[in-house]
Amino acid sequence: MFFRFGSALILVVVTSLLGIFVEKQNLTLRREISRQHYRMDVLQEEHARLRLRSQQLAAVERLFATIEDEESGLIPALPGSNTFLPDSEAASETASHAESSSEERFSNGAFNDGSSDQLDPTSDHRPVKSDASDLTTRRVPLLFWQKPVGDPRLQRGSK
Amino acid sequence: MTSRSGTTSNRGRVRFVSTLMIGLWVIVVGRLFIVQWEQADELANYATRQQLTEVSVSARPADIVDRSGRLLATTIVSQSLFVNPQRLDVSDEFIADLANSLSINSASLGDRIKEHADKQFLWVKRRVSDDEVAAVQQLEWPDSAYGFRDEFLRQYPQGHVASHVLGYRNIDGAGQGGVEQSLNYLIEGIPGKRRLVRDALGRIVEVSFDPDSEPKRFDAVQLTLDLTVQMFAEKALDEIVDEWKPTGACAIVMEPKSGDVLAMASRPTYSLSDMSHVPSNAWRNQAISIVYEPGSTFKPFIVAEALQKNVIKRDEMFDCENGEYRMGPRLLHDHHRYGKLSVTDVLVKSSNIGMAKIGERLRNRGLYDATIKFGFGRPTGIDLPGELSGILRPLKEWNGYSTGSIPMGHELAVTPLQLITAQAALANGGRLITPRILKGVQGERSDSARAFQVSLEDPSLAEPATIIRPTVSSEVARWVIEEPMTQVVSRGTGSRAKIPGYSVFGKTGTAQKMDPKTGSYSETLHCSSFICGAPAHNPRVIVLVVVDEPQSGSTHYGGTIAAPAAAKILSRSLMYLRVPPDQETRTAAR
Numbered sequence A: 001m002f003f004r005f006g007s008a009l010i011l012v013v014v015t016s017l018l019g020i021f022v023e024k025q026n027l028t029l030r031r032e033i034s035r036q037h038y039r040m041d042v043l044q045e046e047h048a049r050l051r052l053r054s055q056q057l058a059a060v061e062r063l064f065a066t067i068e069d070e071e072s073g074l075i076p077a078l079p080g081s082n083t084f085l086p087d088s089e090a091a092s093e094t095a096s097h098a099e100s101s102s103e104e105r106f107s108n109g110a111f112n113d114g115s116s117d118q119l120d121p122t123s124d125h126r127p128v129k130s131d132a133s134d135l136t137t138r139r140v141p142l143l144f145w146q147k148p149v150g151d152p153r154l155q156r157g158s159k
Numbered sequence B: 001m002t003s004r005s006g007t008t009s010n011r012g013r014v015r016f017v018s019t020l021m022i023g024l025w026v027i028v029v030g031r032l033f034i035v036q037w038e039q040a041d042e043l044a045n046y047a048t049r050q051q052l053t054e055v056s057v058s059a060r061p062a063d064i065v066d067r068s069g070r071l072l073a074t075t076i077v078s079q080s081l082f083v084n085p086q087r088l089d090v091s092d093e094f095i096a097d098l099a100n101s102l103s104i105n106s107a108s109l110g111d112r113i114k115e116h117a118d119k120q121f122l123w124v125k126r127r128v129s130d131d132e133v134a135a136v137q138q139l140e141w142p143d144s145a146y147g148f149r150d151e152f153l154r155q156y157p158q159g160h161v162a163s164h165v166l167g168y169r170n171i172d173g174a175g176q177g178g179v180e181q182s183l184n185y186l187i188e189g190i191p192g193k194r195r196l197v198r199d200a201l202g203r204i205v206e207v208s209f210d211p212d213s214e215p216k217r218f219d220a221v222q223l224t225l226d227l228t229v230q231m232f233a234e235k236a237l238d239e240i241v242d243e244w245k246p247t248g249a250c251a252i253v254m255e256p257k258s259g260d261v262l263a264m265a266s267r268p269t270y271s272l273s274d275m276s277h278v279p280s281n282a283w284r285n286q287a288i289s290i291v292y293e294p295g296s297t298f299k300p301f302i303v304a305e306a307l308q309k310n311v312i313k314r315d316e317m318f319d320c321e322n323g324e325y326r327m328g329p330r331l332l333h334d335h336h337r338y339g340k341l342s343v344t345d346v347l348v349k350s351s352n353i354g355m356a357k358i359g360e361r362l363r364n365r366g367l368y369d370a371t372i373k374f375g376f377g378r379p380t381g382i383d384l385p386g387e388l389s390g391i392l393r394p395l396k397e398w399n400g401y402s403t404g405s406i407p408m409g410h411e412l413a414v415t416p417l418q419l420i421t422a423q424a425a426l427a428n429g430g431r432l433i434t435p436r437i438l439k440g441v442q443g444e445r446s447d448s449a450r451a452f453q454v455s456l457e458d459p460s461l462a463e464p465a466t467i468i469r470p471t472v473s474s475e476v477a478r479w480v481i482e483e484p485m486t487q488v489v490s491r492g493t494g495s496r497a498k499i500p501g502y503s504v505f506g507k508t509g510t511a512q513k514m515d516p517k518t519g520s521y522s523e524t525l526h527c528s529s530f531i532c533g534a535p536a537h538n539p540r541v542i543v544l545v546v547v548d549e550p551q552s553g554s555t556h557y558g559g560t561i562a563a564p565a566a567a568k569i570l571s572r573s574l575m576y577l578r579v580p581p582d583q584e585t586r587t588a589a590r
Helices: A002-057 A060-071 A087-099 A102-108 A129-144 B002-038 B040-051 B092-102 B106-115 B130-137 B178-182 B227-244 B295-308 B343-348 B352-373 B400-408 B416-427 B474-491 B563-576 B583-589
Strands: B052-057 B063-065 B071-083 B122-128 B146-155 B192-198 B204-208 B220-223 B248-255 B260-267 B317-319 B324-327 B330-333 B340-342 B431-433 B438-442 B467-470 B505-514 B521-534 B541-548
Touching (some): B002 B040, B092 B122, B106 B122, B122 B130, B227 B248, B227 B260, B227 B541, B248 B563, B295 B400, B416 B521, B521 B563
Parallel strands (some): B063 B220
Antiparallel strands (some): B220 B438, B248 B541, B317 B340, B431 B467, B505 B521
């Protein structure tokens, strides 16, 4: 009699303790889920702020200023800015860099803003080889930062 | 005897206690029944109200990115400071400290707090910086006297670039102007709800997340703009403003085949990162919200329509009457005295008399059809607020003057966007396409491996281009682009737009403006414009520059003022977009 009563009592107590344990586990897990969502919110906010900062630092306007400084000769040209050209073109482009100043290249290239030669309707405007070479040369610094080295679309020999 | 009576007494006690116990159990069971059955819902709701609080969670507005994914607008969380005036000990020293911490005027702050002394909530400053938050916290107020509430703060990392296209979000988070307003239904998202579980002391012990109740939002709205091309346009306009001091200017760059607007810039402008000092005339997006007489830039459309209707032939010659032509009671003039000109030369020399004679062939009905066909007189349908429809009078109000005026781009007013859209139709083989600023959205349901796919929720956005209608045949459109408009640049009024290596087509425009004082055309107020594109045989990019009332300098011609800027934008865009030069190829082929 006593054994039966004791067993029943122990069973009830054990079941209750088990229930309490499960409930506590449940609460702990739910709290952890809440914490994870909170962390997610914090990380999303952090991501937004870092992304904003990176985009501010890499804003096109800032890069434009850098590029224009480079073109005006205030800062040296970026090394490897001829990465996108075939080897022969890159070599000639390097030579072109050495021979002509940045200012001369600007006035000869496709950034022509209406020089007297361009305005003369009687002049022959068919591009000669040097013009084409300059055109290619001009393209490089503009695109250097836009399509950085490593972009598979811009690897040498790729189509 | 005694033991029998004692037994009887014990039985009575046992019976009494048993009855009492049973009665109590009945009461307990009855109460349980009432609680668990009769009042179950009511009590459950009561408990829920005590434990759970449902709060609304705003959706973070979607980012805005350009066609390459570069960030144009994003949202971060900022804190706004509020106080409980009833709990504040308002002294002059306190107000001075608070104003100093927040960099605001202490007198006005003191007036506001004293004025609302009976209230329990008062905004002090919204969206304060992190430094200001730290400064306020150092004041060590009681917690019940103040608090910070999270609010979204819109940020524009590119400064003033494309400010008119983007618009902004006001202090309440509502989109104002630009795509912030027109695409607000995509940007703002749908608010969600979260349930907070509190303990007996009111502390939050759990935030219950239900995926169905979470805020719904797109990650990003992608525009057709290209930030680099936009920058080309912005720089060119800055140079125009420096050199010619106009009252306004705008530039649009468009991809004719898709109708994608690659750039849209307007002057005067403002910086989205500093909205405190915006000139009153800077809000207007001149690309869509001004109307002007297009002048000669309108002539190619009339020529195309005349060719389409076979009222003129490509090799036909027109007598331009040596610069003077009487058309009814009106005497028309050309800038130079021309004799006989071909159709091509009428456009190359921009002869008003030649165009008037083409207008006489088309008559008013044909001229009206041309304007309607090319989309003038109604909004283009771009997703930007404030677009004007231009001014096109009903045909019944046209008269003999109209026959001479319309072909030279007078008696009607267009928006710059209408003009470049019509030009895109010619460059696109005669198909008029709705210009597009929205490229797509990146949403929760889109395939993450393929960024910026249009959401499945709105498949209509996936349509690449909306063709409104055919205008003229592709042969006519190609001829107008490749012959007269290309020669305008190679040997005509647009020679300053030549780009080595590329076959550029274009048309200059110089329109007199109405003088509001005299009510007639002014001799000094002009609207100079130039529209161009390249390569002529397969146009990839077209550019329009409109300069309103250039003030400095001795000239007002579109070929002088607008053409160099348009050419600079075009040449840079062609190189950036890696459009190969076409004239080298042609020379080699010969």
